[in-house]
Amino acid sequence: MYKKEKTENLKNNIKYLIKSRGETQLSLCNSSGLTRTTIYNILEGRVVNVQQSTIRKISDFFGVSYKEIETVDFQEREIIESDVSPEGNMNPAAVPVIKESDLVRSLDKRIGELCTIYPLTYYFGTACNLIGVLLENEISGMNEPGDLLIVKKGLPICGKEQLVYNKDSKKLFMTTECCVDSDVVRVVGEVIEERFNG
Structure with a gap:
């Protein structure tokens, strides 16, 4: 045998x-x-x-x-x-988890600084400039309070799902349309992973 x-x-x-x-x-x-x-x-x-x-x-x-x-x-x-497997040999990226209510005042801080202030989760894959956004409010029809969005901060990529903050309503929303920072909106970044609250 x-x-x-x-x-x-x-x-x-x-x-x-x-x-x-x-x-x-x-x-x-x-x-x-x-x-x-x-x-x-x-x-x-x-x-x-x-x-x-x-x-x-x-x-x-x-x-x-x-x-x-x-x-x-x-x-x-x-x-x-391979690099995307949790069992692999690649070090996972440390991702600071920021509550929705703290998000706007944290957007201009560097990731290294955020990692020392907030609790961490880990992302298995190749990426940098990541933050975790812990939702405290529902994003209509998509996400519920307690869900965690892993977001690549930075310039928007049209056609990809982005997390955007509306300054007037003080609420987050997701869109695939092209958005740029303005008096009304602040682009948080591209959503690369959603972790749903059990």
């Missing part, structure tokens, strides 16, 4: 590595010195006991560990190590 499992892992890894690295069976054969029949037989599951020299040639071609190619699921591991 163990041999069969290793061979299955090897087969799946070769298929994944060929596809993800932009290679072909032919390029693998030409560069590793293996015959097309050998590769074909492995990929079709016709070989139960693959020779160690063959495994070494395949792992060398892809630049992966000789031991791991039979025991590790490379596709699963690369998904886990």
Whole structure:
């Protein structure tokens, strides 16, 4: 059973590595010195006991560990190590959580300063200049008090969902229309994640 499992892992890894690295069976054969029949037989599951020299040639071609190619699921591991996964190796971004009532007076402060004043949450992904806006009032038909909006502060991007503060009504609203700071509105930034209050 163990041999069969290793061979299955090897087969799946070769298929994944060929596809993800932009290679072909032919390029693998030409560069590793293996015959097309050998590769074909492995990929079709016709070989139960693959020779160690063959495994070494395949792992060398892809630049992966000789031991791991039979025991590790490379596709699963690369998904886990990708930067947007909470299980990955990327440090999450610390995001200051600002109550809606404190938002306007906090907008001109730098993120580093806000992180020392407010509680933090974390955002898994590549981004900077993020704040969390803890809603205290409903945004009609969209969000309720207690929801947390992760917002990328800064210039608006037309067509993306933005959080905007209306100075007259003293309320937040969301829009995909182009908005610029004016006497009436203040653009908070682009909403990149919504966390709903359970």
